[in-house]
Amino acid sequence: MIDFTVVDLSRLQFAATAMYHFLFVPLTLGLSFLMAIMESVYVMTGREVWRRMTLFWGTCFGINFAMGVATGIVMEFQFGTNWAYYSHYVGDVFGAPLAIEGLMAFFLEATFIGLFFFGWDRLSKVSHLAVTWLVAIGANFSALWILIANGWMQNPVGSIFNPQTMRMEVVDFTAVLFNPVAQAKFVHTVSAGYVTGAMFMMSISAYYMLRGRHLDIARRSMAVAASFGLASALSVVVLGDESGYVTTEHQKMKLAAMEAMWHTEPAPAGFMAFAVPNVEKRENSFQVQIPYALGLIATRSLTQEVPGILPLVDHAKTRIRNGVTAYEALQAVRANPQDEAARKTFNANWPDLGYSLLLKRYRNDVAQATDAEIEKAAFDTVPNVPVLFWTFRLMVGIGFYLIAFFGLWFWLVSKHKLGQNRFLLWVALFSLPLPWVAIEAGWLLAEYGRQPWIIEGVLPTFYAASGLTLVDLAISLGVFLAIYTILAIIELILMVRVIKKGPSDRSVLEDNVAGGAYAPAAAPANANR
Known part of the structure; x- marks a missing residue:
């Protein structure tokens, strides 16, 4: 029987490394485009202040990128160490996007980052600008391939199960590439990254304005960040609506759990603004609904129903039961590959094969499962309703706050009123963590909401883990947490040091390479205009 303590520790370890790694990814995505925008202004106007801005925010970007790479590499190895059966089962599908990400996007991004930092005195203005834009594009390509891989886990299209190899295999790579779940996740995730970069720039600029330092760069940075942040925050909501619609199509149980909707309601369903989910009674102790809202958001119609949790369990x-039929037929096919009747039965029922594996929690011989065991396995498809319900509302609440926040600052920029209200500057400074909180909540919603599946409807999470021991996992988890804590301290120290020093005529990296051999030309007299 499966050791669920090992499975839970494996999940905890991957969750810790993945969510820690994703602290760095969104800031990389956001700062990369903001740097490209600023350098574009520098090339068009020739004003040195925009070059100084690009260098300063680029230094922050470089520190963050390095930490992201260091924390991301570990995750690649965990697929082989902690999730060996998963890697065997879906490696033909899952490995391709990851390989492309590593060979094309990562190396593209890393190469041009080097040119960005060390090419200021070696490249022409236009060539260096092209490099900066390629850094931004490379960062987004990297995110695209990762999210294609993750989107396939949420909606496994373009692949079939091969009974001879006992693996999922690609039959339509175009379907994998243009998976609607992956595309919706990509645009929603990168938009959230742009918001994160804009908030980081707003908060640090607010700090400088409160201290009365580097006001020329702080004002310009806030103007760029307010505009970019407002557009990005609005796009997060719009693209989040698209992501919700795709969830309705492909992950109905996740949506029902997010809404704590136990029963199917008459169309159009109301949106649960507030509720107290009672898992034991399978009902809500108290709830407040906004009529029609969920039906319009989730189905974009007034007539289509949104199924509830209990009907989905049925x-x-x-x-x-169909999966058990497929499982029995698979055993017959493996015993006698010439058994055409068994093969025909398997081909008709194989999409439900993964559901039969849910019974492995209760017995090895799934063909002998009782009705009670089938019912238990069916209720295992329900994720943690209270966690999903409140996590979703936390994410959405922060999202609407950020729209109001950037909208206000965009208005202040247009009215040339930056820095006139110190209270708002303090609000901007202390709003710094909010995009990260919303993003981590979103990933928790996406990944925890998929449980009990590591691949939706195909492979249960508990069935995918490696045969590691508790000692193996306890030691590796402790080592990872220790290393990541050290990296977090290093990141914090470096960022604080760079921010305290503030913008200068050359980046911190340039100051420390080759003994500061590179000396930029003196700034013109009108540099701060």
Whole structure:
């Protein structure tokens, strides 16, 4: 039988490394485009202040990028160490996007980052600007391939199960590439990254304005960040609506759990503004709904129903029974590859094969599962309703706050009123963590909401783990947490040091390479205009 303590520790370890790694990714995405915008202004106007801005925010970007790479490499190895059966089962599908990400996007991004930092005195203005834009594009390509891989886990299209190899295999790579879940996740995720970069720039600029330092750069940075942040925050909401619509199509149980909707309601369903989910009674103790809102958001119609949790559990029972039929036929095909009747039965039922594996939690011989065990396995398809319900509302609440925040600052910029209200500057400074909180909540919603599946409807999470021991996992988890804590302290020290020093005529990296051999030309007299 499966050791669920090992599975839980494996999940905890991957969750810790993944969510820690994603502290760095969104800031990389956001700062890369903001740097490109600023350098574009520098090339068009020739004003040295925009070059100084690009160098300063580029230094912050470089520190963050290095930490992101250091924390991301570990995750690649965990697929082989902690999730060996998962790697065997779906490696033909999952490995391709990861390989492309590493070979094309990562190396593209890393190469041009080097040119960005060390090419200021070696490249022409236009050539260096092209490098900066390629850094931004490379960062987004990297995110694209990662999210294509993750989107396939949420909606496994373009692949079939091969009974001879006992693996999922690609039959339509175009379907994998243009998976609607992956595309929706990509645009939603990168937009959230742009918001994060804009908030970082706003908060640090507010700090400088409160201290009365570097006002020329702080004002310009706030103007750019306010405009970029407002557009990005609005796009997050719009693209989040698209992501919700895709979830309705492909992950109905996740949506029902997010809404704590136990029963299917008459169309159009209301949006649950507030509720107290009672998991034991499978109902809400108290709830406040906004009529029609969920139906319009989730189905974009007034007539289509949004299924509730309990009807979806009943549907899961049917799929489990079909999966048992597929499981029995698979055993027959493996015993006798010439058994055409068994192969025909398997081909008709294989999409439900993964549901039969849910019974492995309760017995090895799934063909002998009782009705009670099937019911337990069906209820295992329900994720943690209270966690999903409140996590979703936390994410959405912060999202609407950020729209109001950037909208206000965009208005202040247009009215030339930056820095006139110290209270708002303090608000900007202390709002710094909010995009990260919303993003981590979003990833928790996406990944925890997919449980019990590591691949939606195909492979249960507990079935995908490696046969590691508790000692192996305890030691590696402790080592990872220690190393990541050290990296977090290093990141914090470096960022604080750079921010305290503030913008200068050359970046911190340039100051420390080759003994400061590179000396930029003196700034013209009108540099701060």
